[in-house]
Amino acid sequence: MVKETKAKYQSGVDKxxxxxxxxxxxxxxxxxxxxxxxxxLELRHAYGQRKTNKRKFKRSS
Amino acid sequence: xxxxxxxxxNLSAVLEGLIEAGVDFxxxxxxxxxxxxxxxxxxxxxxxxxxxxxxxxxxxxxxxSVDAFYRRPDDKRIEPKEDDLSGMxxxxxxxxxxxxxxxxxxxxxxxxxxxLEHTVEIEFRGHTIRVLDLKMLIQLKRSSTDPKDRQRLxxxxxxxxxxxxxxxxxxxxxxxxxxxx
Numbered sequence: 416m417v418k419e420t421k422a423k424y425q426s427g428v429d430k431x432x433x434x435x436x437x438x439x440x441x442x443x444x445x446x447x448x449x450x451x452x453x454x455x456l457e458l459r460h461a462y463g464q465r466k467t468n469k470r471k472f473k474r475s476s
Numbered sequence: 477x478x479x480x481x482x483x484x485x486n487l488s489a490v491l492e493g494l495i496e497a498g499v500d501f502x503x504x505x506x507x508x509x510x511x512x513x514x515x516x517x518x519x520x521x522x523x524x525x526x527x528x529x530x531x532x533x534x535x536x537x538x539x540x541s542v543d544a545f546y547r548r549p550d551d552k553r554i555e556p557k558e559d560d561l562s563g564m565x566x567x568x569x570x571x572x573x574x575x576x577x578x579x580x581x582x583x584x585x586x587x588x589x590x591x592l593e594h595t596v597e598i599e600f601r602g603h604t605i606r607v608l609d610l611k612m613l614i615q616l617k618r619s620s621t622d623p624k625d626r627q628r629l630x631x632x633x634x635x636x637x638x639x640x641x642x643x644x645x646x647x648x649x650x651x652x653x654x655x656x657x
Contacts, residue, residue, distance in 0.1 A: 427630050428630045428631050428633075428634040429515070430634060430638070432515045433513070433514070433515055433631070433634050433635050433638055434638060435515070436513045436514065436515040436635070437513040437635070437638055437639065437642070439513070441511040441512075441598045441599070441600060442488075442600055442601065444510050444511055444513065445487065445488045445491070445507070445510060445511060445600070446488065447510075448487060448507070448510045448517055448518060449485075449486055449487055449488055451517045452485055452487065452517060452518075452519060453485065455517065455519075456485060
C-alpha cells in the first residue's frame with residue numbers, strides 16, 4: 416500500500432486522479448470544475464465569516 | 477479589495493452564453509486543460525477571440541447581456557467598449573455568470589489566427605467549441621514565467637502522457653482487429 420502510494424506520487428502528480436478525469440466527458444469535467452469552484456468559494460466565505468465573528472467576539476469581550 | 481462580486485460563478489454558463497451569442501473564440505488557459513481531462517481547478521474562463529468587427533460586435537453584445545465590467549481592485553464600475561476588444565491587450569471582466577478574461581494574444585504573442593491550427597473541437601451541450609490542444613498548452617506554459625503555470629505543468633504533462641498512451645492502445649487494437657479479418 417505504501418509502495419503503491421509512493422509510485423502514485425513519484426512525479427508529484429496523482430496519476431489515478433488524472434485517469435479518473437480522463438474517464439469523464441468534457442461536460443462532466445466542466446461540471447466538476449464548477450462544483451469545486453462553488454465549494455472553494457463557499458469555504459472561503461465561511462472562513463471570512465469566522466474571522467468577522469472572531470473580531471466581533473473580541474470587541475464585545 | 478473590490479466588493480463588487482459576480483452574482484454566481486458558473487463557468488459552464490459563461491461558455492454556453494458565448495456559444496449561443498455566436499461568438500467566435502478559442503478556449504485557452506485552465507478551463508482548456510480541464511475539458512481535456514487535467515484534474516485542475518480554475519476560477520475563470522480565458523478566451524482568445526477572433527478580432528473581426530462582426531465578432532467584436534457579438535462579443536460586446538454578449539458582455540453587455542451578462543452585465544460585464546472590468547475586474548479591478550477598487551469598486552469602480554467600468555463597462556467594456558468596442559475599442560478595448562479590438563486592441564492587443566488582455567481585458568479581464570466580472571460578469572453575473574462568473575469571471576471572463578478576453579485575450580487578444582497569449583504567450584509568444586499568439587493570437588486567434590496563429591492558434592486555430594492547434595485546436596481540438598469538443599462537443600458541449602449540443603454545440604462545438606474550439607479548445608487549444610493540450611500539446612500547445614503545455615508548450616506555451618513551459619515558456620511562462622507565471623508560478624501558477626509552472627506548478628500546473630506536471631499535471632498537464634501527465635494528462636497528455638495518459639491520453640497518448642490510450643491513443644496508442646486503441647491504434648494497436650485497431651491494427652490487431654484489422655489483421656484478424
